Amino acid sequence: MGTVAAKIALSILIFERTGSPLLSALVLVCSFLPYALGGILLSSVADRFPARRVLVGCDVLSAVCIALMLIPGLPVGALLGLLLVTGVIAPIFAGARAASLAQLLPAELFPVGRSLLRAISQVTVLTGFAVGAAAVAAVGAPWLLAVDVVTFLVSALVIGFGTPYSPAGERNRGTVRDSWIGLRYVFGHPRLRPLILLTWVAPAFSSVPDGLAVAYSAQTGAAPAAAGALFTGYAAGTVLGELVVARFNSSLRRRLVVPLLLASQLPAIAFLAKPSVPVAALVLAVSGAGYAFNQAVDPMILEAADPAYRGRLFTVQTSGLMAIQGVSIALAGVVGSFVAPNLTIAVAGVCGTIVTLLIAYRAVVRPAELAAHDQRWLAPPLRPRV
Structure with missing residues (x-):
């Protein structure tokens, strides 16, 4: 929550200093893009060191970066550079957290644990936006950045004293080389590759309405502020x-993977009818509910992955998800500039349905059919009657 609020504060702070909407918007760009960099070059950090040490280290480094933003008169380029560093750190934290969750919870509870983290994330994003906007108006952007420093330090203390020690993985090669090996493992594994792609592609298409929420509200004749109902x-x-x-x-x-995937994509097609903002918000709520398909995919990923690669796997998964959503939202904005927003959203729903079903067949349906086929062939023969 502190991080989301701080992004709002930094965006407002930069706009107040420069008066430039472009530089202010770069705050969000600098929040998304570094995920790809951290996931590609530094994913092995989550496997090379004990998870607790990685998590605490990420929190402390992020606190230092935010604290440096409080230096009076710091150039805008330096502010954005510090934000880029926190963006590179974020996927390492997420990967180490997911890997440690696999150690702390039994296999049957792992998907529920990740589900809880996703639910908390959604609630804190909403709360962070609301609190951030109100807090900037009440106390100013610098004080809100200072609060974010405190939230990182509190997080480091909670993790440092509240989680058990876990051993480090092997460190036979350099960090970047180990990260590259992990990337090759993820995308070279015939079972993991379609599962990871599924967790990226489905939200990439379903996030298109986010990028066009304001434009769609205007298209229906509602006030731009009504776009908040679509996000909510x-x-x-x-x-x-x-x-x-x-x-x-x-x-x-x-068994619900495919129905939930369809629920995440098909509702967007209803935008062809150009529903009112309240109805569109209900349609998007159905789409959001379909995101729970991850609760079935997460244990499949855990089963298929070598435990030695879990940190890198979840770091790559998180960084790729954030990066592809950022690209998807940006492309939605570009296409929505030439095509009516409701048509853009509906086309994304059609394309998303087709693409996710094709990947789901490779990732979920076909492996299940092959497993059933193997079981039939591997079943012990009946004993002959004597």
């Missing part, structure tokens, strides 16, 4: 879907 609808649906699906057993979750 998707986030609320995501939280509700995660909480409901978490109550199902693992077998039912796996």
